[in-house]
Amino acid sequence: MDRRRFLSGATLGAALITVPWVTAGTASAKPQGLCALNVSSLTELQTAINRAAPGAVITVENGTYAVPSGKPITVKGRRGTKDQPITIIAQSRGGVTFTGEQSFVFDDSTGVTLSGFEFRQSTTLEIPANCSRIRLTRNDFQLADLPDLDWVMVRADYSKVDRNHFHHKTTIGVMLCIEGADDDKMATGVHVVRNYFSDHSFAGDNGGEPIRLGVSPRALSTASATVEYNLFERANGDPEAISVKSSGNFIRHNTIRNSRGGIVLRHGNKSVVEANFILDGKDGIRIYGNDHKIVNNYIAGLSSRALVVGSGTVRDHFPGESKESRRKNDAADRVLIAHNTLLNNGGTLSGETNRTIEPRDCTISDNIFVGDNEDLVSMSTTGNFTWSGNILWGSGGNGNIPAGTFRRVDPKLVQGTDGISRLAAGSPAIDSATLSTAPVTLDIDGQARGSLRDVGADEYSTAAIANRPLTTADVGPGAP
Known part of the structure; x- marks a missing residue:
């Protein structure tokens, strides 16, 4: 090992090394000045971090590092x-394991990347609100399997969590939490992309989410988070695989397969749930709050309800309400549900009877509902709903969908090699969408909708399919 060290200005460095599986900055960026340093002990690592300047790449030699109690690796006052x-990176992906109570502790830092590590610590890895642009990429998270231990907490604006594997938790606790400063704010612009969440098997009714995006006191805070291209398998720790408790978020192009959990807009307003595949599990999408868009989703083979428009114990949440009130369910108002395909689920489109405040002013248009179980539409009390252009098929009953707002006709769905059923030539869904303003320009496959849109999540097209259900090759530390 080359142990030569030299100083350049205030920066500590060594011979330039090549790390082929991480990009320090943008694809074309070249680190300025001193850029590469190998370390082989926690002491060397801490010294290198303390002196690191923008563009520095600190490579930790492979091995297991037991971090002493009370002496975490501190990232303080760093300014990438x-x-x-x-960039702090493992010599080879997955070649460095951190054990002990803590690993990295962040404080007042920006522009820092952790890449390629296996985290096995016994406390939460926290990215605090006085940081920003912190990136966790290509890591493996299997923290101590302790009750009530949330594994990763992100409170820093514009942070990125990408291409990690979160797996094998059996106790109550969340794998990835996103919150913010104080008691009521959310971090802004967090990006969660191409992660693999698997094997959360907590058997309780609440508290075992893979992702929790906010909590009830933060419901009205606009997070503008994007959660996309993540794969969830055997996510059985909670009915909510993605639990949204904040406002203004984008949940798109995720695949949830063989899981108890679904996507739940539990608190907050103005989120978009678009082009997700929810397959062969239990729960689909459940909605509370106002002004959401639920478009282009494909939900098939679930044992329970595919899509639930929630009723409330409060009409709306509002600034200054009591903590007790904020925890209650906010009835769904002004929600657009369009261009979704719900196929062969235990329940299709449902309301709720266990809460008394009805959803209002929602639009349910240009969807395909196919099923043989129960009624395809089973809404409870609603107020001023708009229905149009929906297609119903199967031996399931029509339910209480208003007459004249649907057609009972075979949509001619044909299953592809990826298991997804798409429109065949001659389908009555082709060019028959009714909404005057297009809520989507692409379909779930990433194909152009055109001026005459098709009903359901799929647009009949001979163009190449850009988006399919995700597999393990698409996500996690080895993802493209």
């Missing part, structure tokens, strides 16, 4: 940039 982050 968007294009020239400070």
